[in-house]
Amino acid sequence: MQISRFFSVSFLGLLLLGCTSYQPQPDIRWISIPDLAGSVQGRAPMAVGFDIDDTVLFSSPCFYYGQQKYSPGSDDYLKSQSFWNEINGGCDRYSIPKDVARALIELHQQRGDTLYFITGRPYTEGEQLTGILQKTFAIVDMRPVVFTSGPEKSRFIRERGLRIYYGDADSDIISAREAGARPIRVMRAGNSSYLPLPDNGALGEEVLVDSQR
Numbered sequence: 001m002q003i004s005r006f007f008s009v010s011f012l013g014l015l016l017l018g019c020t021s022y023q024p025q026p027d028i029r030w031i032s033i034p035d036l037a038g039s040v041q042g043r044a045p046m047a048v049g050f051d052i053d054d055t056v057l058f059s060s061p062c063f064y065y066g067q068q069k070y071s072p073g074s075d076d077y078l079k080s081q082s083f084w085n086e087i088n089g090g091c092d093r094y095s096i097p098k099d100v101a102r103a104l105i106e107l108h109q110q111r112g113d114t115l116y117f118i119t120g121r122p123y124t125e126g127e128q129l130t131g132i133l134q135k136t137f138a139i140v141d142m143r144p145v146v147f148t149s150g151p152e153k154s155r156f157i158r159e160r161g162l163r164i165y166y167g168d169a170d171s172d173i174i175s176a177r178e179a180g181a182r183p184i185r186v187m188r189a190g191n192s193s194y195l196p197l198p199d200n201g202a203l204g205e206e207v208l209v210d211s212q213r
Contacts, residue, residue, distance in 0.1 A: 029204065033103050040111065045114070048164040050116070050117050050118070050167075051119065051120075051153075054194055056097065057097060060189075085124045085125075088121060092133075098186070099213050116143055117133055119146070119147055153175035158180065165184070
């Protein structure tokens with residue numbers, strides 16, 4: 001999820017994800033976790049990166065809470081420093097870890113890859129997101145979360161030499177390509193507060209099957 005969500009979020013008309021698997025469309029470059037593992041098999045350890053909101057964490061509960069507390073009925077809370085202090089300061093204890101993130105992180109840790117988390121959220125003093133991610137996903141060599149304060153991430157991806165970058169938003173895919181990394185789409189849950197939902201595969205990127213949960 002990118003910072004664009006933070007200035008354009010609607011909690012009306014949420015789509016229900018339902019209990020069935022996403023039905024693959026033939027014109028999308030679908031990839032499964034086993035496919036992904038095969039594509040990196042035998043390669044030396046590398047640096048890989050993850051977006052956070054809607055990619056590794058379903059964090060809509062925190063954003064909905066923030067709206068109700070700071071600006072009921074509007075998106076003004078996204079411009080509130082108090083909101084960002086609170087969400088980065090521990091609210092993600094109530095965000096739901098995505099199953100696909102657990103599988104991806106396990107795969108990359110088994111390979112000995114270096115993991116980075118890059119988010120469009122603004123940085124705040126006393127952030128606890130780094131520690132929450134480390135504990136939630138049992139990350140052995142945890143690097144501090146990178147806060148970009150916006151959707152443009154290509155510089156941060158390039159500086160860290162990332163070979164793969166996972167994200168749910170179009171800007172994640174575009175930033176990865178601009179930085180020379182392999183972009184892989186993690187699908188956004190249908191009941192996410194970040195609307196509209198992206199058109200998975202529209203940029204020709206690989207899309208992880210059943211990655212909405």
